[in-house]
């Protein structure tokens with residue numbers, strides 16, 4: 196029996212026919228993996244090129260985007276990448292004329308009906324959970340960009356979906372690429388093995404000297420239109436989850452990883468706001484905060500201070516620090532351990548592969564080997580503490596992390612997916628209701 200026919204046959208027991216084809220069969224190295232891209236923007240296009248760089252035995256068969264005008268640019272970038280890097284295989288991997296394209300609100304549904312083995316989902320954050328629900332239903336392997344969800348309501352849903360994905364034998368890898376960086380992997384393993392001693396405290400930062408969404412465009416749509424807000428999704432809370440969830444989750448994820456993905460805060464307290472930058476008025480340039488500091492109390496002496504901002508003309512810093520009884524892990528100047536005086540105790544200078552490519556290699560190798568990997572829960576853990584930080588900053592209130600998990604009803608996404616009017620406003624700490 197041919198491998199591709201293997202899972203299609205009704206001879207497979209139970210729910211197996213709903214499972215992704217590569218989960219069962221003894222996959223040969225020569226097997227072609229058919230890929231569909233959902234969200235043909237900057238990262239989706241980049242991730243497709245990264246996947247091709249990781250493994251040229253893929254074929255991009257379908258592309259989907261809410262907006263038709265996003266497809267041609269994405270096609271061109273993929274084609275240019277292939278022509279430059281893999282000219283002999285270019286047309287075979289991606290045929291711009293033959294690739295199926297889908298647009299509009301049901302583009303994800305349409306793409307999932309195609310003969311694809313694996314999808315790359317790289318739409319704005321608010322769509323990840325609803326799209327993942329469809330991906331799980333269709334039983335396709337997936338690379339999901341970060342974050343996984345924007346609020347606790349979506350978080351609960353995607354936690355359930357992740358369990359279903361595992362039961363279905365789907366392979367899921369997420370776009371928190373630091374986990375696939377050899378430099379980070381080596382250093383974090385040493386932290387987990389106790390090389391810097393017991394962990395006393397941690398800090399992480401994504402302080403940028405620019406404001407994402409601080410560009411002109413689409414004004415004719417009206418600032419209160421959801422189309423405007425989706426097109427400039429990075430500037431709006433409901434579309435992005437705010438900077439802490441959308442971007443700073445990378446740094447929080449490193450700390451959670453170092454802590455073994457098992458330790459969670461017991462209390463969260465944050466401070467934040469939006470600077471009165473006259474050149475970036477709200478709602479034109481969004482409603483999200485431009486700075487936020489969170490104190491995560493783990494209840495056993497460990498505190499994590501997190502800080503993220505996007506303020507123009509300010510000093511930036513992106514990275515993580517973990518303070519142990521025997522040394523300090525820092526990423527400032529490259530992953531390393533230093534002592535209290537800054538003397539380097541350890542640093543791996545090996546030339547590791549690009550993490551953006553390595554994450555796809557990990558996924559494709561797992562699919563081909565029939566190994567089932569689901570890395571989504573790791574991202575959800577970091578995503579949850581980011582959501583908690585945002586809720587505390589918006590409300591100006593501290594709360595128990597367990598309360599958020601069990602009781603919070605916060606929901607940012609609209610009930611229906613359609614273009615409509617949606618008024619937005621910048622949350623005011625002390626007034627924003629913690630629900």
Ligand SMILES: NC(=O)c1ccc[n+]([C@@H]2O[C@H](COP(=O)([O-])OP(=O)(O)OC[C@H]3O[C@@H](n4cnc5c(N)ncnc54)[C@H](O)[C@@H]3O)[C@@H](O)[C@H]2O)c1
Nearest residue numbers: 234235236237238239260261262265317318320340341370
């Ligand atoms: N891992 C990383 O380092 C990294 C870097 C950049 C972005 N990202 C993540 O990737 C995601 C996309 O970011 P981006 O920078 O590519 O944004 P982008 O705006 O360039 O691309 C998003 C694309 O999704 C499309 N889209 C919007 N709503 C859709 C829907 N309902 N269905 C289908 N398509 C839809 C948009 O039209 C756009 O083409 C975000 O979640 C972001 O956080 C991750």
